[in-house]
Amino acid sequence: MPHFVIECSKNITELVEETELNLAVHQVAAASELFTLGDIKVRTNSYSTYLVGGTETGSFIHVFANIMQGRTVEQKAALSKTVVERLTELLPSVSNIAMNVNDFEKASYCNKAML
Template identity: 50%
Template sequence: MPHFVIDCSENILTLQQPDKIIQEVHKCAVDTGLFDETDIKVRLNPFKEHYLIGGKKDDFIHVFANIMEGRTTKHKANLSKQIVTQLKFLFPTIPFIAMNIRDFEKATYCNKDMI
């Protein structure tokens, strides 16, 4: 935990290497001081077809963050701002770059090490 899932148009991968995108999101998450670096997971899902942005096929990046509950709204807002700022720097011509954060409930979270 946490998980950062990056959905994007496939064309994004012609502008930057996938590993570069993943590393930059990972670094931003580490730099906030909210997470242990070894706990951060980042995945990239490029979409070639089957998407619309404002009714047309336009390039986009959207990061979905799933984190354990307990961080303040201020911490989460800073995390979003830092990641979107870095993505905007890497992709200055991309018209849509956004992020949202969802909290996991500690009481209902389970992984294999907890069993």
């Protein structure tokens, strides 16, 4: 925990390597000091078919962050803003860059280490 899933149009991965996208988001998450470094997970899913504004010609990046509950709205907003700023620096020609943060409920979360 946390999980950062980068979803993007396929042409994004032609502009920058997936590993570079993952590293950029990982570095922002680590710098936020909201998470334990070894717990941060980042991955990218790119799509060859998609619509942006009703056409397949646009580019997009959307980061979905799933984190354990307990952070303030201000902390989550700052995290989103900083990730979007970093991705904008990395890909200034991409106009559709966004992020949202979803909370996991501590009471219903389980992983293998908890068994």
